[in-house]
Amino acid sequence: MKDILNCAIVGCGVIAPSHAAGYLKQPGVRLRWACDLIESKARTLAQKFGIERVTTDYRVALDDPELHAISICTDHASHAEIAVAALEAGKHVLCEKALAATTEGLDRMMAAGDRHPDLVFSGVFQHRFDRIYQYVRELIREGAFGTLLTANLKVLCRRTDAYYEADEWRGTWAREGGSVMINQAIHFVDILQWITGGVSALSAAFANLTHGASIETEDTAVAVLKLRNGALGSIAATSSSHLDWDPSFYLYGSQGSLELRNGKLLRVSFADSALTRRVETELAGRMDDARNEAGKDYYGPSHPTQIADFVAAIREGRPPFVPARAARVAVDLVLSIYRAHREGGWVTLPPA
Ligand SMILES: NC(=O)c1ccc[n+]([C@@H]2O[C@H](COP(=O)([O-])OP(=O)(O)OC[C@H]3O[C@@H](n4cnc5c(N)ncnc54)[C@H](O)[C@@H]3O)[C@@H](O)[C@H]2O)c1
Structure with a gap:
């Protein structure tokens, strides 16, 4: 075990403080480098x-x-180059979502990870650490819903023209790789595929409905899913809503149903009423009111938990809770949504 773990943050924009604050909570971790193409941004993070x-x-x-x-x-588009260089230099890597903007980028990253199995290579999906989604995943795996019939995800959020125009990478296919699906909805696309056991095929469409020339990508998208467990699903996402941030899940099975909105229970009902009460109690105990101390509230409180896991994985020589290979699954799914729109018909996804 290393006594002191020296870490660097590459990219000192909006999300960087959530990483810096997370590392500083870890005993024996030192922040050694702040790196940004814009030196003043690196200096500001370094000072803070x-x-x-x-x-x-x-x-x-x-x-x-x-x-x-x-x-x-x-x-997004710069993740692959930086991650591959870091792994080749012998450094452990924690990479923000979306892991990459293209399949080719994802493949290069996986190959570099495979060449360095001794290094921890993790992808950020902080909501996998939210205890409410972990519990719902357990319920599905235990068969509490009976036959899962449908799993539907809606992500409504508001991103203005000013938001897209403020940073030149946003709203571009080349650098963001898409918009609402690959950037905002991807958190919950990952949760949907993770809690249900994955998506085997999908069909999809997307549009730019309110952002005009401020983006070349999509502000609204829908997908129809065939899940690996046999259930059907759907995703609807938009960054054109009047609501700031409003993700919701609707899970319907032959023996029970559950609706969650913004990480809170909307409705639960099982054929077994004792199970309904047990699930209500358990979910109430897992609803986390903790806030993100260093970023926007809707990032949730789990960046420090994921960073603690990354640091512990390095110290203990074990895989992280979200290995990069697991974090690519939702990116493959989102890229398949774009492909389905362009090519029409169904896109089949390989098993993870
Ligand atoms: N997990 C979450 O909840 C969450 C929330 C927000 C953003 N993110 C993700 O974090 C990443 C960054 O998003 P952001 O909103 O902080 O973006 P941002 O534009 O605010 O910051 C990115 C920074 O990276 C710098 N940069 C770009 N290329 C670089 C390079 N080669 N070397 C050094 N610096 C470089 C830019 O100058 C910029 O300052 C994205 O992948 C985004 O999807 C995740």
Whole structure:
């Protein structure tokens, strides 16, 4: 076990403080590098969190023999290059969602991870640490719903033209890789596929309904899903809503149903009324009112939990709770949604 774990944050924008704050909660972790193409952004993060060194070139940080691990907090299209370089330099990697913007990027990242099985390579999906979704996953796996019939996800959020225009990577196919599906909805697309056991095929359509020329990508998308467990599903997502952030799940089975909105229970009903009461009680105990201390409330409180897991995985020489290979599944699914729109018909997904 390393006494001191030296970490770097590459990309010092909106999400970087959630990583910095998470690392600083971990005993024996030192933030050694803040890196951003824009030096002033790296300096601001460094000052706020007491980070020792600043660079505009992530390769300078990777050349540091004292550096052990990096968090990648840059735009989607740059993740693959930085992650591969970091793994080849012998550094552990925690990469923000979406892991990559293309299948080719994902494949390069997986190959680099496979070449370095001794390194921890994890993808951020902090909501997998939310105890409410972990419990619903257990319920599905235990068969509490009987035959799962349908699993539906709705993600409503508001992203203005000003939001898309503020950073040049947003709203572009080349750098964001899409918009509402690959950036906002992907958190819950991942939860949907994770709790139900995966998606085997899908058909989809997307549109730009309210953002005009501020984006070239989609602000609204829908998909019809065939789940691996035989159930059917759907996803509807939009960044054109009047609501800031409103994700909801609707799970309907032959023996029970459950509706969640924004991480809170809307409705639960099982044929076995004792089970209904047990699930209500259990979910109430798992609804986390903790806030994200370093980012927006809707990021949820689980970045520190995921960072604690990443650090513990490094120290204990074990796989992380969200290995990069698991974090690619939702990206493959989202990229399949775009493909289904362009090609029409059904896209089949390989088993994870
Ligand atoms: N998990 C979450 O809840 C959550 C929330 C917000 C953003 N994110 C993800 O975090 C990532 C960053 O998003 P953001 O909103 O912080 O973006 P941002 O635009 O605010 O910040 C990205 C920063 O990366 C820098 N950068 C780009 N390429 C670089 C390079 N090669 N080397 C060094 N710096 C580079 C940019 O200059 C910019 O300052 C994205 O993958 C996004 O999807 C995750």
